[in-house]
Amino acid sequence: MSKTILGIYDLTEARFLSGASLTLIDGPLELGWRHSGLTSDFIADAMALPFSASKTLHADIHHSIGYLSNELIENAVKFRQPGKIMIEACVIAGVFLMRVSNDIDIETSQRFQDILTKILAADPSELLIGQIEANAASDATGSGLGLLTLLADYDARMSWEFEPLGGDRIKLTTTASLTLPLASNG
Secondary structure, three states, X not given: OOOEEEEOHHHHHOOOOOOEEEEEOOOOOOOOHHHHHHHXXXXXXXXXXXXXXXXXXXXXXXXXXXXXXXXXXXXHHHHOOOOXXXXXXXXXXXXXXXXXXXXXXXXXXXXXXXXHHHHHOOOHHHHHHHHHHHHHOOOOXXXXXXXXXXXXOOOOEEEEEEEEEEOOEEEEEEEEEEEOOOOOOO
């Protein structure tokens, strides 16, 4: 099995020369959902700080970065194999970049690649509306809205790299970019 890249290929080559680099590690506190929120809040606080001269602009950027960060970290925590989650984030020329790497199993990798192939071949806005309607008519526990919301409502650009590590492990690296508003409307 060889490396597979889906989405915006150029994002896989993005370099994080400044910003934040964090590693979430399993331990006695058990890596879980609360780490997603805390970590994404930290990233949003750190990355939005240069925009604090405008309260409205700062709040808008903080929200967008926080939402994207939380979605990527939650998915890494939820679908990972035991081990580290590596996170990198920076703002370069008005663009927020984030990369999250974690190990997943082969079955999860294949299911996710199938979902991504369908998403990338369609209009994310239409898929989002369809998923909202499907969730309203169902008792299913997984919403499936986070990724679609990032693509449809936040205009996030994303790439996913699946790299076989041997055995049942695949290294999943998700890279996302978000163009930040550099002026506020209020």
